[in-house]
Amino acid sequence: MVETTSEPGGLRIGALSKRAGVSAHVLRAWETRYGLFEPARSTGGFRLYSETDLRRVRRMQVYLAEGLSAAEAARAVLAEQEPAPAPAADPGSTTTLMTALRRALDDLDERAAHLVLDQLFGTLTIETVIRDVLIPYLHDLGERWASGEVTVGQEHFASNLVRSRLAGMATGWGTGHGPRAVLACPPGESHDIALLAFGLVLRRSGWRVTFLGADSPVSDVEQTAAVLRPDLVMLSASDPARFDAIRNDLARLSRGTSVAVAGPGASAELAAAVRAEYVADDPVTAAEDWQNR
Numbered sequence: 001m002v003e004t005t006s007e008p009g010g011l012r013i014g015a016l017s018k019r020a021g022v023s024a025h026v027l028r029a030w031e032t033r034y035g036l037f038e039p040a041r042s043t044g045g046f047r048l049y050s051e052t053d054l055r056r057v058r059r060m061q062v063y064l065a066e067g068l069s070a071a072e073a074a075r076a077v078l079a080e081q082e083p084a085p086a087p088a089a090d091p092g093s094t095t096t097l098m099t100a101l102r103r104a105l106d107d108l109d110e111r112a113a114h115l116v117l118d119q120l121f122g123t124l125t126i127e128t129v130i131r132d133v134l135i136p137y138l139h140d141l142g143e144r145w146a147s148g149e150v151t152v153g154q155e156h157f158a159s160n161l162v163r164s165r166l167a168g169m170a171t172g173w174g175t176g177h178g179p180r181a182v183l184a185c186p187p188g189e190s191h192d193i194a195l196l197a198f199g200l201v202l203r204r205s206g207w208r209v210t211f212l213g214a215d216s217p218v219s220d221v222e223q224t225a226a227v228l229r230p231d232l233v234m235l236s237a238s239d240p241a242r243f244d245a246i247r248n249d250l251a252r253l254s255r256g257t258s259v260a261v262a263g264p265g266a267s268a269e270l271a272a273a274v275r276a277e278y279v280a281d282d283p284v285t286a287a288e289d290w291q292n293r
């Protein structure tokens with residue numbers, strides 16, 4: 001009863017939840033993740049939501065019912081209510097947004113980072129975001145980590161957030177009738193963001209993606225390939241030693257399956273030795289190449 005009261009300055013979260021038919025948990029997530037509301041505070045420190053906030057929840061529900069993701073719906077709601085204030089310099093440029101992303105991630109500011117990513121994915125194609133923003137960002141992050149400019153914690157936070165954002169776009173990518181790809185990193189290899197990016201772009205043209213990801217035992221890759229009979233098995237690694245350790249397995253796998261190797265750990269020499277295809281391109285260009293085959 002107390003939880004759901006309205007106060008002169010607005011509605012408490014319970015009241016907002018009741019009136020809109022959306023759980024308080026979800027409302028809080030929309031607030032922290034997408035900045036959907038701007039609650040005032042009661043004298044007792046409770047958040048107080050306005051009629052405008054209630055309208056925003058209702059608009060969210062409409063967009064969600066139309067099939068938009070929560071991020072897309074929130075962006076649409078915020079855009080129709082009040083255009084974002086124009087920042088000083090060239091707000092849409094990828095350089096400006098990359099700088100904003102870098103600052104947010106360095107500051108461990110999850111919300112700000114997601115807002116920048118919302119803006120990026122809302123205004124640019126996924127191919128452009130990955131190729132022109134995220135890959136250069138990750139390279140820069142690696143250099144700053146290696147030089148001690150960012151801590152291991154900052155690097156982990158940043159790469160996890162970027163990875164989780166891409167992984168969130170990958171749901172349902174194994175369905176359909178298109179050609180099928182199995183994506184994996186060799187045993188011991190943790191760098192799988194580029195592999196994820198490759199799968200996402202491939203999926204855009206209807207490929208079905210089965211993602212085994214980091215540190216995949218070769219026997220599992222072989223077994224998966226035997227069951228699914230994919231059109232492509234893509235393996236990627238940053239460290240050549242990961243591939244060297246499985247050369248014999250790769251040669252066996254490539255006898256019955258189309259295998260490609262990519263990432264800084266792959267080479268033309270390795271590919272020739274195991275009868276696989278060597279992919280030197282970045283994940284977006286490589287996926288576009290496969291789409292056109």
Ligand code: B12
Nearest residue numbers: 142159189190191192193194198236262263264282283286
């Ligand atoms: C994020 C990150 C991590 C994350 C990975 C999270 C994840 N799930 O992927 C974590 C924290 C786990 C990590 C761990 C480590 N990392 Co690290 N990491 C990075 C970082 C910052 C980004 C990697 C990335 O995604 N890059 C984006 C891709 C797209 O760029 P790229 O790797 O240069 O690849 C190019 C091509 O090869 C191609 N490509 C790459 N992969 C693929 C895949 C496909 C399918 C295709 C088509 C193309 C393709 O596209 C790129 C552009 O052309 C890099 C910095 C960097 N320069 O990349 C360091 C980096 C790769 N890591 C490094 C190191 C040293 C490590 C650790 C050994 C650190 C440690 N002491 O623990 C461990 C090793 C873990 C392991 N066992 O594998 C070094 C590697 C140095 C070297 N040459 O050996 C780098 C370069 C950092 C640095 N500057 O020193 N890391």
